[in-house]
Amino acid sequence: MFQKPRGTRDFLPDEMEKRRFIEDRLRETFIAFGYREVQTPTFEHLELFTAKSGEGILDEIYAFKDKSGRDLALRPELTAPVMRMYCEKLKREPKPLKLFYFGNCYRYDRPQKGRYREFTQAGCEIIGYNSQAYMAELIALAQALLKNVSLKDFKLRIGNLDFISYMLHDLSVGEKTRKLMFPLVDKKMFDEVKDLLEEEGFSGEGINRLLDFFECKTIDELKEFIDNGQSIQEFEELLKFLEMFDIKDYEIDTAIVRGLDYYKGVVFEIDLPKLGAEKQICGGGSYELLPIFGEKPLPTAGFAMGFDRILVALEGEKIFPSKGLAAYIVPVAEDSLDYAIGIARELRNAGISVDIDLSCRGLSRSLRYASSIGARNAIIVGEREKRENKITLRDMEDGKQRMVDLKELMEIFSERV
The missing domain is CATH 3.30.930.10 (Bira Bifunctional Protein; Domain 2)
Incomplete structure (x- = not known):
């Protein structure tokens, strides 16, 4: 060793x-x-x-x-x-x-x-x-x-x-x-x-x-x-x-x-x-x-x-910002992956830190993973979100979620940054 x-x-x-x-x-x-x-x-x-x-x-x-x-x-x-x-x-x-x-x-x-x-x-x-x-x-x-x-x-x-x-x-x-x-x-x-x-x-x-x-x-x-x-x-x-x-x-x-x-x-x-x-x-x-x-x-x-x-x-002083990951993108199924990758690309180009489940391992497993890595939000992308050109934004701290379009999502993250 x-x-x-x-x-x-x-x-x-x-x-x-x-x-x-x-x-x-x-x-x-x-x-x-x-x-x-x-x-x-x-x-x-x-x-x-x-x-x-x-x-x-x-x-x-x-x-x-x-x-x-x-x-x-x-x-x-x-x-x-x-x-x-x-x-x-x-x-x-x-x-x-x-x-x-x-x-x-x-x-x-x-x-x-x-x-x-x-x-x-x-x-x-x-x-x-x-x-x-x-x-x-x-x-x-x-x-x-x-x-x-x-x-x-x-x-x-x-x-x-x-x-x-x-x-x-x-x-x-x-x-x-x-x-x-x-x-x-x-x-x-x-x-x-x-x-x-x-x-x-x-x-x-x-x-x-x-x-x-x-x-x-x-x-x-x-x-x-x-x-x-x-x-x-x-x-x-x-x-x-x-x-x-x-x-x-x-x-x-x-x-x-x-x-x-x-x-x-x-x-x-x-x-x-x-x-x-x-x-x-x-x-x-x-x-x-x-x-x-x-x-x-x-x-x-x-x-x-x-x-x-x-x-x-x-050490022990609370001066370090708790950055973590702004969001973890969760494509519910493989047919949503192309849309999810497009969202990741847009957010990253705007300087927002995101990761994405490229394995498409399912909603519950992906949310557990998002929680374990300290992601502040989950961006859930399924068939409906793709069809309506929107995403479901889930707050990983309180579990509340809502559907927003990409423009509104960018505004939300810009305010938090």
Whole structure:
């Protein structure tokens, strides 16, 4: 008996309806903000991902050689492929360039709730912007996406990596210590951060100053620690523009340390506390990847959303429309089949979802089948209906039925759509 590989999933029809509903809502929102959709290959040259994330990523991805000996990998994320595509085909496009995407990604993680080896990512990139207003709009887009799929009670946290870089440089924290420290900072394990720095021989005064910095929640508090006028000014501008976009409910978080290898400046994360350990549902910020591709630096920012986590969060919420099949067409006998097929053709051409009993298995069996597949109506076609150029429309919920002509039938379904 064959089974699906570990860490993957099958999506049944009901689940696919939910996934398409969410994807359509997200797509509409991206487009409303002026973003255009792109798609990249499922596999890329391995070097694309090692150049971005280092050789350490080899333990986390599906890498292989093709029959010609080329090193390839299934994409573990979509930012690097989109930037590769930009450098190859889009760099002459007018700026800022706004792109969005959906796609499956692959990581060799230990499967657990909300985390799979094959997962869907939604995200966007803005390339070549020249104002913090664009960063504020990017954050506004992230919030709008979540609101438009009816997610509530999410928490927005905003930081700036320039601040923590300044503090660590001021404390003379080296690269080796930073790599040990960042996972602890990311999990807000500040007692462990203190223990680590003490073991590394840093002064108590310097350690306490760093820990106090992580407690900063306002611009005025940040100014007591950061002597970098430009970074503070840009952050103040960002907060001003956020207010223009009506974003007021957020937390300044100086302990966001995501992707310090290539993120620069403003970063943000959005959490949904009810998801527990897998609460982060969106993350992004400004970054610098173009030099990896031999291009000149250009202000670039973006974010990725956990599409699958959105669906987990919405389980049990009554937001998904109960579409189902508009009607199941039942020819009572074979001599009515040609008329029934004609009706199916007319309805389908009008964009109305219908199925038809091409087996002509009889009225009672066909009605039972219509009920079992969730059809909202049955369209019964017999000798009389064919002769009078009408149909019998049966409501599958209350069992009421009436005879109508095709024009009236189209009007009924058009009103319901």
